[in-house]
Amino acid sequence: MTEPRLTSLAHGGGCGCKLAPAVLRDILKDVPQAAAFADLMVGTETSDDAAVWRLNDQQALVATTDFFMPMVDDPFDFGRIAATNALSDVYAMGGTPIFALALVGMPVNVLSTETIGRILQGGASVCAAAGIPVAGGHSIDSVEPIYGLVALGLVHPDQVLTNRGARAGDVLILTKALGVGVLSAAFKQGRLDAAGYAALIASTTRLNTLGARLAGRVGVHAVTDVTGFGLLGHALEMARGSGLTVELTAAPPLLDGVEPLASAGVCTGASGRNWDSYGAAIDLPADLPDWRRNLLTDPQTSGGLLIAVAASEADALLALARTEGFAGAAVVGRVVEGPARVRIE
Template sequence: MTLDVQNTEPIRLTQYSHGAGCGCKIAPSVLEKMLHSDIPKPLFPNLLVGNESKDDAAVFDLGDGTCIISTTDFFMPIVDDAQTFGAIASVNAISDVYAMGGQPLMAIAILGWPISKIPAEVAREVLEGSRKVCEQAGIPLAGGHSIDCPEPVFGLAVTGKLNKENLKQNKTAQSGDLLYLTKPLGIGIVTTAQKKGIVQQKHYDLAVKTMLTLNVIGSRLGNLPYVHALTDVTGFGLLGHLSEVCEGSGLYAQISFESIPRFPFLKDYINQKSVPGGTTRNWDSYGHKVSRIGEFERAVLSDPQTSGGLLITVDPAFQKDFEAEMSRLGYTLRPFGSLRSAGKSLIEVHS
């Protein structure tokens, strides 16, 4: 926890914000209304990925076989410690480049700070956490912009690159593809429990460790032709991001709840009403697209993830090759579902 440099009183960053991490994202249905425009869109033939497919980043074809990736992500504190907040926000932002199958090149900081409420030295710690993550990712924190803001906000604008043939999108899944997830669900539930003062330290530490893990594996996935689609799971929860994959690809999903990676201790926190507000907003936006499920399943599958894992679709003919490659890279992955050309609901959830 950060200390106030003037009176040594602990500064709990989460007390200065009304939302936390990716849980403060605008609900999918509301965002769709905001992005709608009747103005004809200009044609940019080299813009391979814009905002039409709700993908993780924009991609621009340079015409020489390579592409530039551009993305930005920022949010309010999800933890109280300043360095950890800066680090998590940075891991989360850089993930969008990995989710396109690319390699990050550099980052620019985005900082909003309530300078009359929180000392500037605390903001410096946020930036230090970001610098450490950027160094871990092998990129410079090359500059940025800051404003005086009512609530603390931090994130990055990240530029990346990839070979055009390695581009992965969220709308390119194919019927029969197997579904994989690289990080467990439950971040929002655990961090809400921390704000309520009921979380066990070992559970909180595991959630923080998960959020601090870079999705660097995405660069490797870009090289695998049997990986058909890729996206990261963040504020809309697994069901929200999976629905984008399904709708963009014209497919339906069948998933097994028991096979989905998740923290094993979530039920107790859910029973104590440790469910972030973003969960309800998420479900209200896309619940009609999902088969009937129980309250526990809904709380887990709609839970807003901050710095979540990568959602991967894989050609089933290459299941053994994919899982062996992931094992070699230190990941033990098993499919939790598959995609079909038809279904009763966009996403059917089975026990």
């Protein structure tokens, strides 16, 4: 049987198929908040990366789920990307993963069991690299291919990292270069060369294990991972959670090959939807080109960690990140007194 390309079966892919922030807010506005539970340390109130439940004085459970449609055609790579992305939310809270459950929705009358198996094998390979099992899961027959994980981890209750603890004077460090959405869009358009594909896979399959090293680290005040809402969207969540202004550079580090594609107009639909959702809370320079704005809203599948750290600890943290394999880690902004907005400089 000749099978179709995975991406041809999906109307969107990766974190680019997330609901736009404004749509999500509208859906959730009448959903009641969780009742007060003494042991629920992190819930839905600040748009954080995962829920956290205190188990005892030494352990808190980090729980999250993430899944999406394919952004690449290789089934093994699709599984790897989806699993890496799901585990990122545990690391972003300072947690260490302990096990995962697979979430599988596949058009079984279109894809062979071999192809579906390769997707699951890719996800399992990433979990093995993280030192955890895929201990179960759930599968359904669906129109579009969908894969992801429920990911569970542990962290000390006093060392939970959230997106709301940034302080004025903090430096902002981003551990992965931007441009995943642009590269994935170019791939779908048949415009991505082998080097660009290699850059895409290398970034999206690099586990954010650094996050577990940040728990309890002196000077680290807030952390979030940059995914479907783009750098601007996740920085804005940090600004709102902390009640401060975030200042970002207009030219953050980009993955190899991204700038010429972006300047030629390659972008995702999600980039525009992101801007429409939160652009009113962003201050842009009048002369900023549209393609640079699109990169700041570019949806990052399995993106890097955005870390608010005391200025005195920034160099040491950059050195640690690079030692951990994040060669593209760089300072991308700072936190200052002011309203909960993002300002581009």
